[in-house]
Amino acid sequence: MSVPISAPVLSVCGLNVDARTPEGRKPVLQDVTFDLRAGETLCIAGESGSGKSVTSLSIMGLLPKASLQVASGNILLGERDLAKLSDRAMRRVRGGDVAMIFQEPMTSLNPVISIGTQLVEAIREHQGRENAEAVALQMLDAVHITEPAKRMKQYPHELSGGMRQRVMIAMALSCRPKVLIADEPTTALDVTVQAQILKLMRELKQEFETSIILITHDMGVVAEMADRVVIMQNGRIVEQGPALDIFKRPSQPYTQQLLAAVPRLGAHAGTEGPPKVTPQVRQEARPDRSPILNVRNLNVSYGSKAGRLFKGKTPVNAVKDVSFDILPGETLGLVGESGSGKSTTGKAALGLIPFTGSVMIDGRDIGGLSQREMQPVRRSAQMIFQDPYASLDPRMDVGRAVAEPLVIHGVANKSERQDRVAELLRRVGLTPDAASRYPHEFSGGQRQRIVIARALALEPKLIVADESVAALDVSVRARVLDLLLELQEMMGLAYLFISHDMAVVERMSHKVAVMRGGSIVETGTRRQIFENPQDDYTRALMAAVPIPDPEAHRR
Amino acid sequence: MALLFLRRIVQTALILLGVAAITFLLLYALPADPARMIAGRSATAQTVANIRHELGLDQPLLSQFGTYLGNLLHGNLGRSYAQKTEVWTLIVARLPATLTLMLAGIVVEVVLGLTLGTIAALRRGGPVDRLVMMASFVGVSAPQFVVALLLLYLFAVTLGWFPMSGYGTFAHVVLPATTLGVLGAGWYARMVRSAMIDVLNQDYVRTARAKGLSSRRIILRHALPNAILPVIAMIGIDIGQFMGGVVVVEAVYGWPGIGQLAWQAIQQVDIPIIMGVTLTSALAIVLGNLIADLIAPVIDPRIRTR
Numbered sequence: 001m002s003v004p005i006s007a008p009v010l011s012v013c014g015l016n017v018d019a020r021t022p023e024g025r026k027p028v029l030q031d032v033t034f035d036l037r038a039g040e041t042l043c044i045a046g047e048s049g050s051g052k053s054v055t056s057l058s059i060m061g062l063l064p065k066a067s068l069q070v071a072s073g074n075i076l077l078g079e080r081d082l083a084k085l086s087d088r089a090m091r092r093v094r095g096g097d098v099a100m101i102f103q104e105p106m107t108s109l110n111p112v113i114s115i116g117t118q119l120v121e122a123i124r125e126h127q128g129r130e131n132a133e134a135v136a137l138q139m140l141d142a143v144h145i146t147e148p149a150k151r152m153k154q155y156p157h158e159l160s161g162g163m164r165q166r167v168m169i170a171m172a173l174s175c176r177p178k179v180l181i182a183d184e185p186t187t188a189l190d191v192t193v194q195a196q197i198l199k200l201m202r203e204l205k206q207e208f209e210t211s212i213i214l215i216t217h218d219m220g221v222v223a224e225m226a227d228r229v230v231i232m233q234n235g236r237i238v239e240q241g242p243a244l245d246i247f248k249r250p251s252q253p254y255t256q257q258l259l260a261a262v263p264r265l266g267a268h269a270g271t272e273g274p275p276k277v278t279p280q281v282r283q284e285a286r287p288d289r290s291p292i293l294n295v296r297n298l299n300v301s302y303g304s305k306a307g308r309l310f311k312g313k314t315p316v317n318a319v320k321d322v323s324f325d326i327l328p329g330e331t332l333g334l335v336g337e338s339g340s341g342k343s344t345t346g347k348a349a350l351g352l353i354p355f356t357g358s359v360m361i362d363g364r365d366i367g368g369l370s371q372r373e374m375q376p377v378r379r380s381a382q383m384i385f386q387d388p389y390a391s392l393d394p395r396m397d398v399g400r401a402v403a404e405p406l407v408i409h410g411v412a413n414k415s416e417r418q419d420r421v422a423e424l425l426r427r428v429g430l431t432p433d434a435a436s437r438y439p440h441e442f443s444g445g446q447r448q449r450i451v452i453a454r455a456l457a458l459e460p461k462l463i464v465a466d467e468s469v470a471a472l473d474v475s476v477r478a479r480v481l482d483l484l485l486e487l488q489e490m491m492g493l494a495y496l497f498i499s500h501d502m503a504v505v506e507r508m509s510h511k512v513a514v515m516r517g518g519s520i521v522e523t524g525t526r527r528q529i530f531e532n533p534q535d536d537y538t539r540a541l542m543a544a545v546p547i548p549d550p551e552a553h554r555r
Numbered sequence: 556m557a558l559l560f561l562r563r564i565v566q567t568a569l570i571l572l573g574v575a576a577i578t579f580l581l582l583y584a585l586p587a588d589p590a591r592m593i594a595g596r597s598a599t600a601q602t603v604a605n606i607r608h609e610l611g612l613d614q615p616l617l618s619q620f621g622t623y624l625g626n627l628l629h630g631n632l633g634r635s636y637a638q639k640t641e642v643w644t645l646i647v648a649r650l651p652a653t654l655t656l657m658l659a660g661i662v663v664e665v666v667l668g669l670t671l672g673t674i675a676a677l678r679r680g681g682p683v684d685r686l687v688m689m690a691s692f693v694g695v696s697a698p699q700f701v702v703a704l705l706l707l708y709l710f711a712v713t714l715g716w717f718p719m720s721g722y723g724t725f726a727h728v729v730l731p732a733t734t735l736g737v738l739g740a741g742w743y744a745r746m747v748r749s750a751m752i753d754v755l756n757q758d759y760v761r762t763a764r765a766k767g768l769s770s771r772r773i774i775l776r777h778a779l780p781n782a783i784l785p786v787i788a789m790i791g792i793d794i795g796q797f798m799g800g801v802v803v804v805e806a807v808y809g810w811p812g813i814g815q816l817a818w819q820a821i822q823q824v825d826i827p828i829i830m831g832v833t834l835t836s837a838l839a840i841v842l843g844n845l846i847a848d849l850i851a852p853v854i855d856p857r858i859r860t861r
Contacts (some may be wrong), residue, residue, distance in 0.1 A: 062764055102765075112780045112855055124764040146794040171766065197580075343586035360744040 008035035009211045010179050011218035015073035029235045042211040043222040047473035052215045056181045060100050061090040096126040099172035105164035105182035109156040116152030126175040139170040162193035173208050183215045190337035193545040219262045220546030231255050244548045261475040263503035264546045273510045274485050291325040292494045294464045297357040300348050318344045320518040331495040333509030341518040342498045346464045382455040386467035388447035392439040399435030407459040424453040445476035464496045485500040502545050506530050514538045562777050567841045574837040576666040579620050589824040620793050633827035653812030663736025668743020676751035694741030699800050702809040705732045720809035731808045735800050750782040791847030797835040
């Protein structure tokens, strides 16, 4: 792919955006300047809070007026300055010359309006009433949606996430915009679906002669899609240039850092376990190598309860006949796409949901145990969830949150608990004075550390980590993963590490199990799975992971 | 769908049975003696005893209830003690007036509530929003007889736009329906406002704006149908609230509906009428909920039966 040198379609010059806060105006974007040339894909990459989404909303004129405002600068689309257009004129541009697709395909379509109506209204708005239906059908066909006529009558909830994103793309491209802005268009999708959507976007860019601004946090996606790259941090552009230069010769330390933090699939080829993080570890000889978690023929089904009066649903088998072992100090990576049953397996393994089959934690069969009988078992097995924002009570200070398991299990008296909390916070890399503060005072990464400290309070032998780093920025994610590895080495923890991210699983695991449709399709040591996958699905999954190296895509 | 209806019918029967039992018990726990009321103050103990026997009031409570249920199964609500007429006939004669009033009340509260709630949401934080919220608060808190008297004073006595009381023309229905609807309108305005504010922040509204649609289309076509969903569920529950209001409103405006019938019956301890009106109201509430459940899927495709 050669980049044609041509006049910019869209020029952003010295854009400043301010936030209105009770304390006055605060800059959110400072001096953002870049050009989008005809037919190119420009990727704006950065971590959360970098201002990449605010940039795109400014171009669309969709900034929330109450809180954000363009302070100065120009957004030139041909002759017109979008920053200065009236609301009325801007409406003609939105969806006409500049169109946008968003991160969440699940919520971006109106749930009570049919797909057809939503498509047609966009077309009518900009191209008049005639043929709108026909154009809508053509567009659905162009984004490779089967049976377009039938889909027109369906509602969003009847379509999968990938299909909905296709509909969004069809809607955005229906008026042949000059510029398509895609804000994290594949972040909420499974890798295999992501690969399809990215392919579709490349294909349609040619067909519709559209220039694309792609906003993403994923350097793999950047490498796969970008002609040129803009790296943003804290509302400023740190570095911009052709994709190859950015990846091969990043000039700014922040760009280098960002690239270094990206987990690469295959980066750990040839090694048995996760990298050692601590320099010297007291590697106890473990005579006792009986599994800490032993799962045999685990089955979980939903909706199986015989319905009440006149009700009867066919049960859905979320987990089918799953068996695995985890030894002390070992990590089993459980990988799969959404709906594969990996989270359900994790919950069942801790007895949090009803199951059939056998689950032994530390040698005790937890099947049929009462709440009371489960108490001592729960001490040895804890869970860390995905969303550090939702897993801490906002009204409970950190000290109480971390001490809560100790209170519930009646361990230690008050002053001992305080000491324990201080020690736990230190262990996860926070200072003990964090105990008196509240969750909202901490960043996402820090909160996840607090959640980890809470899970460690009872000195468990096993931790089930369900997508525990998925909500974190790459650089933060890398540090939290290091913490988990360090804790494993120091405390001999075993992890059931559940993730959709192949590269993260490769980094963390000794053994890997790949799940699909509720069953384990392949299981083995890390080397077996990543270096010599046997199952077609495992191979497809790995092939779909974007590689953060632009040269890999330029054949 | 057929199963749904069957389930609903069984549920309705159970609800009516429960309502009948509770009302029956409460009425018999009353210190007032219907026989004494009918016989009058000067009647002898013998006369009262005769009347009591005639009405079956000397039977044990359980057997009285059994008899009542048996008659109910045959569609027989009994005879009024005071008016010596079939309760069923009395209720049927007055039902049209009450239904007209309720329907008009629902129209008032829905139209008023939706409009005010939407306007408040769009002008959030501004003076209009504050005014609407204050007005809705007054509407929710003001006792209905006060609202009725205020409206009467203003529109019937001072301005003379509407008649003081009576039944028959459109002009007659305006003030009673407004009185009845003000309470609900206040609730709905608040509900629609918060639902609307929530919906306007949804991703699909952003998508609609990104398509370049006009604000009018975004609000009417994209936001309102979503914001209205919680309100529809409320309408069903509301019919129950209405029955309480109907008694007050009908009394103030001299509206010849079942509210007045109930009011008179309570004063005379006319147990069969009280039972009949209570059961009719219970049935109305159940039907109201059923109707709400049937409308919801029309608007929300996600809850259509697969």
